Amino acid sequence: MTEPRRDLGLLPKAHLHLHFTGSMRHDTLLELAARDGIVLPESLVSEWPPELSAADEKGWFRFQRLYDVARSVLRTEGDVRRLVLEAAEDDVREGGRWLEIQVDPSGYAAKFGGITAFTDLVLDCVRDASERTGLGIALVIAANRTRHPMDARTLARLAAQYADxxxxxxxxxxxERRGSTADFAPAFRIAERAGLLMVPHGGELVGAANIRACLDHLHAGRLGHGVRVVEDPALLERVVESGVALEVCPVSNVALGVYSDLTSVPLTQLLDAGATVALGADDPLLFGSRLEGQYATMRAAHDLSDDTLAELARMSFRASRAPSDVKDAGLAAIDAWATNDPATGPDDRSFGSS
Known part of the structure; x- marks a missing residue:
């Protein structure tokens, strides 16, 4: 007889790798597109979630094009407010207690009055969504490595202005295959001086070389993805010893062709080496799986115990920039989840409201 497993939807989690437009609900995308007569590609309608690959630049271009099409449906302040609120509601529904959502304001500036005005709008939406759902939410401002490093400096100065x-x-x-990571070091120094955490993407489409560049030149405190660090044992040891957390997004790794299937995502290798791992959903709109799904797929693919899943959730809080009281409450709630009888444990979905 199979032993009962604890409900992953009740496991408290911090979500550290979620992109802004990529957090949109599929139904919301369809509704906003229909409202304004935007014709979406079939891969975002009847063939959703789309078949993706990033094995070459053509595949990445298709992925990026779909993301840009989805972003185009955000046309009003109300659309932005709805996106943030729904992202918060979805995380709370799946056990989320803390969310760090990532956005490049320059991608929305033309429609919303510039990068500063858009950042103000998003932060106002974040405050509203947090009050309405009980979810703690913060913002990560990200530069685009396909643009000039001077653009990154502008965004770094913007981020620094909002550091508190x-x-x-x-x-x-x-x-990752575009541009030189080292060229973005001056932008990261601006943000670092403001006390911000350095969280570049590295180690998904490109292996150890770019991870090393993110550590050496950008002083990464967390790595977006970073999963391919397993390809270099010495580098993995360095990551573990320095406490750099890895934001691992299993479903997107497979969807983009980094790994052939979920059993090939080297989560257990990372954990066995002592790495700090925070599971993230990346872009649920394009990959079709939200935060709880990352835990569920890794549980199934690697036969993870509830104790291991609880420790993954703990690491997500420890690697976050959540206030100490949010961390402490989250860790205590994880302990309670891990010790409850899985067949009769209390339902903790009462956290937050919407």
Missing amino acids: RGVVGFGLSND
């Missing part, structure tokens, strides 16, 4: 007003980190996203 809801922005907790500075990132670097998009295709």
Whole structure:
């Protein structure tokens, strides 16, 4: 007889890798597109979630094009407010207690009055969503590595201005195969001096070389993805010893062709080496799986025990920029989840409201 397993939807979690437009509900995308007569590609309608690959630049371009099409449906302040609130509601429904959502304001500036005006709008939406759902939410401002490093400096200065007003980190996203990581070091120094956490993407589409560059030149405190650090044992040891957390997004790793299937995602290798891992959903709109799904797929693919899943959730809080009281409450709630009888444990979905 199979032993009962604890409900992963009740496991308290911190969510550290979620992109802004990528957090949108599929139904919301369809509704907003229909409202404004935007014709979406079938891969975002009847064939959703789309078949994706990033094995080459053509595949990444298709992924990025779909993301840009989805972003185009955000046309009003109300649309932005709805996106943030629904992202918060979805995380709370799946056990979320803390969310750090990542955005590149320059991608929305033309429609919303510039990067500063858009950042103000998002932070106002974050405050509103947090009050309405009980979810703690902070912002990571990210530069785009396919654009000029001077643009990244502009965003770093913007992030620094909001360092004590809801922005907790500075990132670097998009295709790792484009541009030179070292060229973005001056931007990261600006953000670092403001006390922000350095959270560049690295180690998904490109292996150890870019992880090393993120550590050496960008002083990464967390790595977006970072999963391919297992390819270099010495580098993995360095990551473990320095306490750099890895924001691992299993479903997107497989969808983009980094790994052939979920059993190939080297989560257990990372854990066995002592790495700090925080599971994240990346872009649920394009990959079709939210935060709870990352825990569920890794439980199934690697036969993870509830104790291991609880420790993954603990690591997500420890690696976050959540206030100490939020961390402490989250860790205590995880302990309660891990010790409750899985067949009769209390339902803790009462956290937050919407």
